[in-house]
Amino acid sequence: MIIFSCKEDKSTKEPSKKVNPIISKIQKEVSKEIVEVNDIDKNFVLGKFNYRKDTSFVKVDNIHASKTIYLKKEAYNSFIKMYDAAKTDNINLKIISGTRNFYEQKSILERKWQKYENLSPIKRAQKILEYSSMPSTSRHHWGTDMDLNNLNNSYFDRGVGAKEYQWLKENAGKYGFHQVYTSKANGRTGYNMEKWHWSYMPLAKQYLKFYNSYITYDDITGFKGAELAEEINIIKSFVNGISKDVGETR
Structure with a gap:
């Protein structure tokens, strides 16, 4: 605990109104840290919450999304600025996926688990993990990450898609957004x-830091293939398997 006191002003016998700049800075930093910590807990980073009822999330306007999508307010507000800037350059950005909680991610994984039933469990998990996350390990739980325009890399290799990707590489960082899976x-x-x-890294890097500090393999459970998470090294290789230019890894 940090205790702040005021020195007595001998000329007036009243507490001095002068503000010590060092103390003021400490107060602001402590206050900021409290806000950040209160915004994060284990259920949040594991995706075990209802983002539709979380007041820090907001529904994305239809003009920006291809379906009903929710994002963290701060991330969405920054996206709107990026969207408007892109429009001025004749680039159209559309969010096609945003926040997914544990249960939505579980549905995706278990559908694919069934699809690849001809493979051994470990091969099945590795196949799914080429592009899809295990529940409790997805950045999409956090409301900071979004999929834009198309879910095929080849789309961004030519024509309109190539122009969109080039614009994002040159400009998205100005608004806090980075491609994490390079x-x-x-x-x-x-x-x-x-x-x-x-x-949206200003928030996502905080959540990843919390994840690395508090989440263990005991927390990654409750879905088909969960017992393979540690063998696959899911936390180090996948949760932290992002571009070194943008993330905080172990």
Whole structure:
């Protein structure tokens, strides 16, 4: 606990109104830290909450999304600025996926688990993890990450898609957004490249830091294949398998 006191002003016998700049800075930093910590808990980073009822989330306007999508307010507000800037350059951005909680991610994984039933459990998990996350390990739980325009890398290799991707690479960082799943040529682990996946790092880096500090393999459970998470090294290789330019990894 930090205790702040006021010195007595001998000329007036009243507490001095002078503000010590060092103390003021400490107060602001402590206040900021409290806000950040209160905004994060284990259920949140694991996706075990209802984002539709969470007041820090907001429904994305239809003009910006292809379906009903929710995002963290701060991330969405920044996206709107990026969207407007892109429009002035004749680039149209559309959010096609945003927040997904544990149960939505479980549905996706278990549908694919059934699809690849001809594979051994470990091979089945590895196949799914090329592009899809295990529940409790997805950045989409946090409301900071979004998929834009198309879910195929090839779309962004030519024509309109190439122009959109180039614009994002040159400008998204100005608004806090970064492509976290880049090429694996330089040793990045985890998911394959996803040119469509952009993360709002001012918030996401805080959530990843919390995740690395408090989440263990005992927390990753409750879905088919969960017992393989530690064998696959899901936390180090996938949760932290992002571009070194944008994230805080172990």
